[in-house]
Amino acid sequence: MKNWFTHNLALKLIALGLAVFTWIYVNGELMK
Amino acid sequence: MFFDLWWLLKSAIKPSFEIIVLWIVFYQILVFFEGTRAFHVLKGIIYLLLAFLASQLLGFDTLNWLLTKFFGISIIALLVIFQQELRQGLARLGQQHLFNPILEEAEMVALIEEMTAAIYKLSRKKNGCLMAIERETKLKTYIESGLLLDSKVSSEMLQSIFNATSPLHDGGVVIRGERIVAAACLFPLSENPNFSKIVGTRHRAALGLTEQTDAIVIMVSEETCEVSVAVEGRFLPVVNEERLVSILKDLLITVNPKKKK
Numbered sequence: 001m002k003n004w005f006t007h008n009l010a011l012k013l014i015a016l017g018l019a020v021f022t023w024i025y026v027n028g029e030l031m032k
Numbered sequence: 033m034f035f036d037l038w039w040l041l042k043s044a045i046k047p048s049f050e051i052i053v054l055w056i057v058f059y060q061i062l063v064f065f066e067g068t069r070a071f072h073v074l075k076g077i078i079y080l081l082l083a084f085l086a087s088q089l090l091g092f093d094t095l096n097w098l099l100t101k102f103f104g105i106s107i108i109a110l111l112v113i114f115q116q117e118l119r120q121g122l123a124r125l126g127q128q129h130l131f132n133p134i135l136e137e138a139e140m141v142a143l144i145e146e147m148t149a150a151i152y153k154l155s156r157k158k159n160g161c162l163m164a165i166e167r168e169t170k171l172k173t174y175i176e177s178g179l180l181l182d183s184k185v186s187s188e189m190l191q192s193i194f195n196a197t198s199p200l201h202d203g204g205v206v207i208r209g210e211r212i213v214a215a216a217c218l219f220p221l222s223e224n225p226n227f228s229k230i231v232g233t234r235h236r237a238a239l240g241l242t243e244q245t246d247a248i249v250i251m252v253s254e255e256t257c258e259v260s261v262a263v264e265g266r267f268l269p270v271v272n273e274e275r276l277v278s279i280l281k282d283l284l285i286t287v288n289p290k291k292k293k
Contacts, residue, residue, distance in 0.1 A: 027047075
């Protein structure tokens with residue numbers, strides 16, 4: 001297995017962005 | 033001091049773990065839908081989700097109210113729209129590797145040699161063939177039009193598939209990594225007006241797929257027994273076996289610049 005990080009990089013970054021965004025949003029809702 | 037450090041670690045590890053789990057889940061969802069028509073719907077939903085979050089952060093109450101109502105109703109709509117994908121996804125759960133396979137150089141060379149051997153044996157026997165090698169763009173739509181195989185690539189297997197008496201010889205095979213994912217797949221036909229009208233359907237299918245995706249298509253003409261490689265909507269001249277090996281190595285191995293020194 002080579003280039004694990006660069007393979008499908010765009011999708012990985014979008015997924016990471018969504019994950020961080022969701023976590024912050026849900027955490028904010030839970031804190032209310 | 034020790035308790036402070038432990039508290040700090042605990043408060044950092046928990047969110048990181050949760051984010052990593054969410055990341056894997058989102059990535060799997062995106063990979064699952066990539067290359068299908070449903071991917072565009074998913075993109076639309078992501079835009080709406082971003083608009084919803086932005087409206088909450090910026091305090092746009094009317095927009096927020098509308099989007100909240102819309103998401104409430106859209107859950108049912110999504111279940112209907114993605115009915116087929118959800119069914120397939122649940123069926124595949126647990127079968128899929130976490131991330132797509134990427135081959136080492138030695139594995140890729142072995143794969144190229146197996147394919148080349150099969151192609152020239154088929155050409156000598158005057159059997160036509162059509163093979164698509166998947167790269168970044170997923171060929172899921174075309175895989176689903178054929179018969180799923182999931183077999184290791186071998187010269188014998190490819191020859192058996194394209195044997196004129198085989199029920200699978202019509203259509204193309206799709207190769208992902210070192211596996212033949214599917215056979216008898218239907219590829220889109222090229223509508224390029226510059227292309228000769230007398231050229232066969234197999235040529236048009238080879239070109240059509242490479243016009244729409246970044247796949248590499250290798251084909252053998254049943255009439256002339258000539259071997260051709262199509263990439264990015266054009267044919268590359270193949271004069272002999274060595275040339276085919278060199279073209280495939282250039283296209284499949286040197287894509288990774290770090291490996292080439």
